[in-house]
Structure formats: C-alpha cells, structure tokens
Amino acid sequence: MSENDFIIVDEEETSKEDNRQDTGREEEKKEVTTSDHSEKDDDGYERICFICHRPESVTGKMVELPNNIAVCPDCMQRSFDMMNNSSMDLSSMMNIPGVHFMNLSDLDNLQPKAQKIKKKKKEPKEFKQLDIKKIPAPHKIKARLDEYIVGQEYAKKAISVAVYNHYKRVATGTMDEIEIEKSNMLMIGPTGCGKTYLVKTLAKLLDVPLAITDATSLTEAGYIGDDIESVVSKLLAAADNDVERAEQGIIFIDEIDKIAKKKTSSQRDVSGESVQQGMLKLLEGSEVEVPVGANSKNAMVPLTTVNTKNILFICGGAFPDLEDIIKERLQKKTSMGFNAELKDTVEHDEELLSKVTIEDLRKFGMIPEFLGRLPIVFTLKGLDKEMLVKILKEPKNAILKQYQKLLALDEVKLEFDDSALEAIAEKAMEKDTGARALRAIIEEFMLDIMYEIPKDDNIGEVTITRAYIEGTGGPVIQLRGQAVPRLDG
Template identity: 45%
Template sequence: MSKIICDFCGAADTKANPIITGDNACICKSCVGAAYDIMNGEIILDETSNNSKKPKDVKIKTPAELKKILDEYIIGQDRAKKVLSVAVYNHYKRIFRKDELESDIELNKSNVLLIGPTGSGKTLLAQTISKYLDVPLAIADATSLTEAGYVGDDVENVVTRLVQAAGGDIEKAERGIIFIDEIDKIARMSENRSITRDVSGEGVQQALLKIVEGALVNIPPKGGRKHPSQELLQVDTSNILFICGGAFDGLEDIIKRKQGSNVLGFNHEKKSKNDESKLISKVETDDLVKYGLIPELIGRLHMIATLNEITKEDMVHILTEPKNALIKQYIKLFEMDKVTLEFEKDALLELADLAIKRKTGARGLRSILEDIMLDIMFDLPKYKNKKIIITKEVVLKTDQPKVIAKDK
C-alpha cells in the first residue's frame, strides 16, 4: 500500500497532521489551516517564498480600530486608550512591516507606562488588547521580583511565563506582551543611589533594563531556577511589548512641589479629586525619577499614559454598558432559569457608592454584587417565570427584592 502524501506541501500522513483524501487530490491538516487563513485575509502570502505557509505580513488593526475594541470593554480613560492603541499599532507595524524600512533606519519599541489608581483599568487594557490581537500575554507583579540570585522570582521568569502563555511556541512568544503591574513598588527610597544591596527595588529595575530594551534571554523551559544540567531556551525580547502599570501613590505631592504649591501648612488648600486627577496628567519623567524610578528604566518606557480615578457615573456605566458588564452577565444567568432580572437606577447608584467607599475601583463591584445576589441565586429555580427587581434597599440589605409574576 502506497503512503499518502499531501499534494500541496508533500507532508506524510501522521496522527498530528492527518490527510484528507479526495478523488483527485490529498490535503493535510496544516494546509487546510493555511488555506482558511488565506481565504479570511488573515495571512498575506509572500509569493516569492518557497514555503507558502509562511506569513509575510499580518493585517494590523489601526489605532482607531484598536480603540473601538477597548471602548467595548473599558469605560472612559480615552487618553490612555489612545496612547495604548498608537503604541501597539506602531509596535506591530515595526515587526510585520520591517521590510518596508530602509536599511539605515531602525525603529525602537514603544513600551508603555500606565499610571492610575487601583481598579482604574490598567490590567484590563493590556488583557483586552492582547485578546483581540491574538498574541500571548504574561502578567507579572513587580513586588514578587528580585535581583538574580536572591529569594523570589528572577526578572527573567516573566519571559518564561510568556513562553508558557504561548504554549511553548518561542516565535509566538517573541511578539507577545508582558504586563508588569505594581512597578511603583520597586521604586528606590531616595533619588541617591544606594550603597547597600537593594535586591527588590533598584536591583530589580536594573535587572529589568536589558529585557525591556531587547536582549537574548536564556530561560529554563519550565520556569524556576536555572541549573547547569538544564537545557535552556533562548528568547529574543526585542519584539516583546512591555506595558508597566502602577498607582504611584504620592506622585501628586511631587508634582505640586514642582509647581510651587503648598503640600503642608496653613495656606494649603484642599483640592478636589478632579483636581488631583488633572495633576497626575501633568506628570513628567523627572517626577518619576524623584518618585524612585531610575532614569534608564523611564527612558525605555517611551509612552506614558495616565488613568483617572473612576467616578460614580463611570461605575454605573461599567456595571451596565461593556460587553462583559456584570449586570448583563447576571441578566443572562437569570434568563437561563427563565427568570427576568431588573435593577432600579437607585440600586445601581448605591452599588457604585459602595465600590467607591471601599476604594477597590471597578474590580470591587463583582464581590459586592456576589454578596448581594447570593441568597437570590441560591433560590433562583423557584422564581421560574417571575420577575425580580433589585432596589436600593436590597443593596443596603434592609429589604427583600420585589418579585412579580410575569404575564404568560
């Protein structure tokens, strides 16, 4: 019996790459996938290449298209969304269209620094953009990182996480995104360089420099510490986009001092939260140096975006408007049990108030809602063909929800 061969690429029939046979031709699984991508415009082929499955170019979404995607999931923060959209567009244009560059021109990476209070959407921005670009994303907490050789995570371990997120595909990982949260927590305590070892502050910043800029990093395939007997993987970080985020508490005071405003004293005027958020938007690189980031690291985070504290109105929009809005999710869960769920306007405002009081930002909304809805969800099947209305009193836990029988 003759061996079945793909008529398109010449591959043999295997369990991992099975071949479909027809009357006059045979095609393997890989070629079917490549054909699907070509028909859907996801891959534009290099006609001069012998390997027809290798992409020459990938369709890159424009900044406006990227912002539109972010608008579906994140309320407000227009400036930050624009900065991130432009940075991502330029970054992937630099990777996938480098053939259009003249040989004497080199484009640098557009790494991003996001500054904003907790729960303002820094992580969600990175997660949403990576999801729709279909690139791997690794999220690391800067507070767990230490300089190589000390207890804690090596800085290079964040690259290992990216390779794991890419399913072990080094090539895919090399054009992924790394989000480093709590970057402000590794600030050094003063502007002067420390004469003693600062293994979790300035030391981590120094260790981050080479991977953020772009370097060949040797990483253990399964993470953890490097061992001499272990075969290491080599990853080039030149095309990995780094997004760093942090709350930077106290940065407003540094900006105030620079502007000559009183921070303490009899003439100090208490500013509103709106004024404070406007102040953060005026941040400059020297303010970040004063805060404790080293100039070399700031120089590698070329684009700075500030996020505003979420207002009460924004909280209500977050609850109801995005594609993955919590209220929409609960309505769908109730529908599956043939129960109609409705929230009164006052109830939504009270939910927003509770989240603001707890100072947990938008991420605190889910835990508040879960607590309020627990007893109702427990008895949900018995409310079949009924309508449940959540009032302000239900949110405050002073009354039960209204239950109305639906017209059949």
C-alpha cells in the same frame, strides 16, 4: 568427494537455517517490543523520570530500563559521567564478599505511583505571520476597546497608537537603513481603574500571546525570588513554548512602582534598583536564556534563547504618594503674579496625576535609565460614581449582563433599577478600590437570590431595588403570568 564432505555441507546448511530461524525470532521479539512500547506511549499518561521526577514533556524522550523504569537523558548522562569520573573500579567490587548491587526489580516499588500527568492533546501549531496590511488601524483598535472599557479615552488612544506602531515595526523588520525603535509603555493610575483589564482586552483583540507578571516577586539574580528572566519565561509558556510566536507577544509587568529605589534602607536593595537595572536589557531588546517551564534557572530545567527585540513591554502601577510629589513641584511656583498657581487649585485638582513628569518619577524612585526605555507614559483617571454605573451595565461583558445570563438559564428575567445601580456605585466609592469593589458588592447581595430562585419554578422576573441594596427592603419578584411585588425584609 567423501562422505565427510557431504556431512560438512549439511552441517553448514543446517547452521544457516538455524541462524535464519533465530533472526526471525529476534524480529518477532522486536515487533512485540515495539508494539508494547507504542501501547505504553498511548496510555494517555506521561512517563516520569525515576530520578528527578520530571515528565517526558519537559525532559524529552525517556530511556527505558527493565521493570518499567524510565530515566530522562539528563539523569542518564549524569550517571555515566559520575561512573566515568569515579576513581573506584566497579568491576572489582563484584567479587567482594558482603557487597551486593541492587537489583532493578527492587526499584519497581520505589517508583511513585501517584505521580501521573495526563498527556496534552497535540494540536497542530498555527503561527500567524504578521501582515502589515492586516494590522488594524488605531481607530479600529480603540473602537474595539470601547466595547469593553468605559472611559479612559486618552489611555485607549495612546495604547492603540503605540501598539499599531509597534506591530508595524515588527511586520516590516529591517526594510531599509531606518530602524524604528520600540514603543514600550508606562501606565500610571489608581488601583481598580482598569490597567490590567485594558492590556488583557488588547491582547485578546490582537490574538497575540500575553504574559501578565507581578514585579513584587522579582529579585536580583542569586537571591530568593523570581529571576528577572522569568517574565519572558511566562510569555514563552503562554505561547505554548513556541519561541517564534513568543518573540511577537506582549508582556505586562504590573506593580512596577514596587521596584522603586528604597530611600531609607541600609541593606542591599535586591528588589528595587537592582531589578530596574536588570530589566534594562529586556526592555531594550537582547537575547536572553530563559528557563522552560520554571521561574528560575537550575540544572534540572532546560534553557532556550529568546530575543526580546520585538516583544512589547507594558508596565503599570498605582504609584501611591506620587500625587504628593507633583503637588510639591506645582506649589513651588510663586503665588503672586500673572502665572501664579493658587494653592487651592493644586490641592483639589482631580486630574493632578495627568501632570506627572519624568522628574517626578525619578523622585519617586525610578532610575533614569529605566524610564528612558519606556518612552510612552500616560495616566488613567480614577473612577467616579457615573463611570462605575456605566461599568456595571454598558461593557460587552458587564457584571450585570453576566448575572442576567445566569438567571436566564433558569428562565428568570433579572432587572436592576437605576437607583439600585447608583446605590451599588456609592458603596463601591466607599471601599476606594475602584471597579474591583463592584464585584464584591454584587456577589454579596446576589447570594440569597441565586440560592432561592431555583427553589420556585413559578418565579418569572426579579427586580433589584435600592432598598434591597441598602438592606431596608427586598427585591420585587414577579410570578409567571401575574405581577406580585413581594418584599423580603
């Protein structure tokens, strides 16, 4: 063996050793890069796509570019597609004088620095599978509703039975060949009678996702406004984008009377009958493509499929002028004979709305196909003075109890005379907006009390009187350890 052979062997071993060192350096670089990325991911803020400005929670994992530039997979794919489909040869442009490609370092200052979105704390999702033995019976659901809602006995009974039957249907699934149909509901009642509050309380008791949406913003597909599928999109958001949990939720569509057919209109009815027709498939149960985190479908928003078969739809509306349609129908009966209906009894009937029929709703402007998918129709009564007084003090989270708790934190006792409660109810009746008027009235006269009480540590008790509500006197203030009535005129 010659000396050259030895030299060759040594060179081979040296090159192998160099390769090992280079590999080690590359691994060290990878470790450093990985640690850098992990530190960047854990800074508490989401990365935002440089092109479409959507956060990583919406787009999915970002593609990292030099100079801390992040691009979402959708924008990256579109960029590749544009380059592949383009007839221009980019490589030939590299040698053209006067043509300069932008350096990535130049983009660093173009990234909007102010757009930072705090990351949500990831909590383990607990999906509660419905157990038919654990579904509360109708009388138990109504008993819980009684704690929060005054009156409306028939409405609470109807909604308790409908919800109980619906979740029995969801829990059993397809146990045999008999398939139970959905029990969607239509609530009719004047404004401020408790339609929305009833549904909110129900969803809280059942611990199911609830989406409350307004029918006034819905339009036919292709027109300005929210798409019809946006009602399901809101439910998906309420379920934290958990499709399986959202498919067992409740959707409450308020102001449903606003999508009635327009009777005197020569233009296209894009927010009336068209919306009713578009909602038919949702109410009956079908698979719909829903935008995630948006109200309308577009190229920048991902879509997911939600089956509305087990979603309970509750529609509610005030239906103004419906009473006139009911009066017209009842007054058509002859005013003579044994079965006569006197005109006066119809005019002054306080429960006229409870006599509504499907035909009355059709005359109002609801199409028969839409009404056919809402088999349970019930009405809520308007609130009288006695019910308003009960709403003030009886429910678990009554308005007066809220203010009493606020002042109790200042170690001050708040009391209301019975005559003061009646005065508040009378003022609310004048506004004719139902229970919503109570809050506005109380906020008005409690403003000065909530402002003045923290000034004086000697005040121990405040009693609201009728004179204070009517503006002819002031509250009775009792100091700690002694009673000193004082009127602030």
